Amino acid sequence: MINIDIDTKMKFLHGFSHKTRILILESIKEEEKTVSQIVDDLNGNQSNISQHLSCLKGCGLIVGRQDGKYVYYRARNQLVRDLLTMFDVVLEDVQNDIASCKNHIE
Amino acid sequence: MINIDIDTKMKFLHGFSHKTRILILESIKEEEKTVSQIVDDLNGNQSNISQHLSCLKGCGLIVGRQDGKYVYYRARNQLVRDLLTMFDVVLEDVQNDIASCKNHIE
DNA sequence: CACACATATTCATCATTGCTAATATGATAC
């Protein structure tokens, strides 16, 4: 495995650090969508969604293609989809782990 | 797969959203370490590291055990380690695209 | 007990990020 620059890695991970961005990723995980479709899906603000899409693109998590006056965005590739799936897998496991610990002090 | 509450998920993902926290995770990925060892490793501030450790614990990413006056932290389980490894795998795939992006949301 | 050491917490300040409204760009159709 090649060495990965930490700042590049943080830029990448930044993509996952906001609720709206996660919701966008989940919305376009399996099928590409236009910006307006995503805006509708999330009941969001056009400017706001557009900025988050720009962020996600910069992070390398999604790609866009222009088709006429529309821009379609989708998850960059299968690895990114796998990562999104893995979040759920690990989180499920962590939740069970915590739940099965009857007397954790917190 | 059970449905995962989005806010719980965001809390989980927040653990990966800061450079110091990623460096901590990498530092204790393979072997548990005391707080002071981590502070030395990262050349960090004790208060600051302690706060990030608290965050990571709250996110479910790490666990701590007290041994005498020391507290040892380690990655919660193998899945968390796998996730950290997967970041590198996916990043390797995407690295060139990210390197040219200078922006976050702006 | 007093002391030294390891870690956690508080607090005030500072820095970064996200938000919305407004505006700009770019594409298509008339």
Added chain:
DNA sequence: GTATCATATTAGCAATGATGAATATGTGTG
């Protein structure tokens, strides 16, 4: 050309997150 629609960008402000100094808590030792 102009009008219209889709998307991107800018700017100022609001919200959130990170920081280090100081302090508190906890743990073993003499």
